Structures are given as C-alpha cells and as structure tokens.
Amino acid sequence: xxxxxxxxREIEIAFSGVAFRRxxxxxxxxxxxxxxxxxxxxxLTMGEVRAVSPVRMAxxxxxxxxxxxxxxxxxxxxxxxxxxxxxxxxxARAGHARVCRTDPRRRLFPLDIESVRLxxxxxxxxxxxxxxxPTFGGRDSARLFxxxxxxxxxxxxxA
Numbered sequence: 001x002x003x004x005x006x007x008x009r010e011i012e013i014a015f016s017g018v019a020f021r022r023x024x025x026x027x028x029x030x031x032x033x034x035x036x037x038x039x040x041x042x043x044l045t046m047g048e049v050r051a052v053s054p055v056r057m058a059x060x061x062x063x064x065x066x067x068x069x070x071x072x073x074x075x076x077x078x079x080x081x082x083x084x085x086x087x088x089x090x091x092a093r094a095g096h097a098r099v100c101r102t103d104p105r106r107r108l109f110p111l112d113i114e115s116v117r118l119x120x121x122x123x124x125x126x127x128x129x130x131x132x133x134p135t136f137g138g139r140d141s142a143r144l145f146x147x148x149x150x151x152x153x154x155x156x157x158x159a
Contacts, residue, residue, distance in 0.1 A: 001117055001118065001119050002117070002118045002120075003115055003116065003117050003118075004115070004116045004117075004118070005055075005113075005114070005115060005116075006054035006055045006113055006116065007051060007054045007055070007057075007088075007090060007113060007116050008054075008088075008116065008118065009054070010086070011051075011081055011086070011088050011090070011116070012051050012053070012054050014081065014083070015046075015049055015050060015051035015057060015081075016050065016051045016052065017050075017150075019046045020046045020047060020050070020145075020150055025045075025135045025136050025137060026045075026046050026083070026134070026135055027043050027044070027045070027134035027135055027136055028043070028044045028045070028046065028048070028049050028079060028080065028081065029041050029042070029043060029044075029079075029080040029082075029134070030042045030043075030044050030049075030059060030061070030067060030077055030078070030079055030080075031077065031078040031079075031080065032066075032067055032070035032071055032074060032076070032077050033070060033074050033076065034066065034070055035070075035073065040066055040067065040070060042061060042065065042066075042067040043134070043136075044059060044060075044061075045136070045144050045145065046145075047144060047145040047146060047149060047150050048060040048061070048149070048153075049079065049153075050150060050153035050154055050157055051157065052154055052157040052158045053157075054113070055112065055113045056110065056111070056112060056113065056157050056158070057079070057090075057092070057110075057111045057113065057157050058108055058109060058110050058111060058153045058154075058156040058157035059077070059079070059108070059109050059111060059153075060100060060103075060106045060107070060108050060109075060149060060153060061106065061107055061109065062105060062106060062107075063099075063104075063105055063106060063107045068097065068107050068109075071094040071097065071109050072094075072097065075093055075094050076091070076092070076093055076094065077091075077092050077094055077109075077111060078090065078091050078092070079092065079111070082134065085120055085121060085128075086118060086119075086120055087118070087119040087120075088116055088117065088118050088119075089116070089117045089119075090113060090115075090116050091113070091114050091115045091116070091117075092111035092112055092113050092114060093111065093112045093114055094109045094110070094111055095109065095110040095111070095112065096109075096110075097109045098156065100149065100152060101152060102146060102148040102149050102152055103146070103149060106149075108152065108153060108156040109156075110156050110157055111157075
C-alpha cells in the first residue's frame with residue numbers, strides 16, 4: 001500500500017469532471033464516524049463529489065442525514081475510489097458546511113485532503129482487476145445529476 005499527502009493525478013482527474021461525464025453511475029462511498037465511533041457509509045454519486053486540486057474537494061450530503069451530523073461533529077471523512085486496478089482511501093478534514101443554493105435540502109462540505117492510500121494488485125496478481133465497482137441504475141437515476149450542483153461544489157471546494 002502506497003501513501004500520499006495528495007491525490008494522484010489519475011484520481012484528481014476522475015473527481016474533477018471526467019468521471020462526472022463518463023461514469024455517471026459510479027457509486028462513491030463516503031465514510032464518517034458516528035458518536036459511538038462506528039463507521040457509517042453514505043453512497044454518493046459522481047455528481048456529489050468534486051475535486052478542484054490534488055488537496056481539495058467538496059461533497060454534497062442531505063442536510064438531516066447522519067453523514068452531515070458526523071461531518072460536523074467529527075470533522076473527518078474517508079472517500080473511497082474503487083476502479084479497475086486502483087482502490088484509493090482519501091482521508092480528509094471537513095470544513096464548515098453551507099446550504100446548497102441549487103438544492104436547499106443539501107449541505108456542501110469542503111474537504112481538505114490529509115492522506116491518500118492506494119492499494120493496487122500485489123506482485124503475482126497483475127491480471128486481477130475490479131470488473132465493476134459499485135454502481136447504481138434505475139429509470140429515474142439520471143435526475144440525481146445536476147450541472148448546477150456540480151458547479152456549486154466547485155465553488156465550495158475552491159473557497
């Protein structure tokens with residue numbers, strides 16, 4: 001396992017718009033810790049996570065959710081990126097949330113990257129790859145994506 005203080009270029013590119021356009025149905029697990037110290041997972045879309053640099057990103061979560069509460073209370077999160085031959089655990093510190101202008105039911109949190117751990121196939125496992133990461137679908141799933149929300153995430157992350 002390799003550790004970095006910033007996102008490698010490949011992952012930054014995925015979160016800075018490429019995956020929003022190409023892999024709209026990829027699920028991004030966001031892990032927070034509840035008041036008892038247990039991990040809780042929120043499943044976000046690529047339209048709810050955005051990077052603006054190798055050390056800065058933002059996420060959109062529902063205002064009344066445990067995730068929002070945990071981000072405020074603990075101030076930390078781990079974003080998981082699972083794709084083919086790369087698994088990344090992006091550990092971040094959450095900043096102050098703001099109400100989303102395009103969807104007031106959401107809160108937007110800036111995240112400062114503290115560490116990124118990459119896990120790739122070990123020697124002898126070179127031909128092993130994730131064939132499909134967690135994805136979602138359904139008739140109404142396209143409505144989960146908003147260019148306006150994604151643009152606003154860029155503003156929050158850049159602040």
